[in-house]
Amino acid sequence: MRHNFCPLGSLIFSVFKTLTDQQVTVELKNDLSITGVLKSVDQFLNIRLDSIKVLDEARHPHMMAVKNCFIRGSVVRYVQLPSEHVDTQLLEDATRRGAPT
């Protein structure tokens, strides 16, 4: 049915929206990893983080004075989510819905 169709992009977007104000770690395609509180996300999966901390700060002091940031969705490699705030079963069902059987 047409109304059941949910492109994966908007599903993941919805999942991120439910995770606002949670702590996440974003690994970028330049190998930087940044931990912070997820403040907002948009349809491109651009991410805004508050109270950020760069992993291995001794090696990457470049962002010492940065407290919050905007990350372009296209440069994100991984996002580590807090598992206790993700309904894995729901996510599994939603991603399988509409897949060819």
Add this chain to the structure above:
Amino acid sequence: MSSLQGYVDRRVLLILQDGRVIVGVMAGFDQKSNVVLSDSKERIYSIDEGVEEIPLGLYLVKGDMIVLIGELDDAVEQAVDLATIHAEPIPPIRY
């Protein structure tokens, strides 16, 4: 919507796809996250020498090139002497 609105007129730090770091005051932005910086400087990091700052003036950065935009905390900025910081440059983006 994850907008850049909150960064206008603030001192920001940009990290670009090729690993360059640029600081400046955000003068404006658009839907494609193209950004105009005023009074901008490039910060060049190296292991052997302290951070070198190259003045760039008014700069337009294409949204495609941007990896990250961070708001700078002026108190921390002023407490740090860039000349004493030795660090590897940020690596370029690898897909």
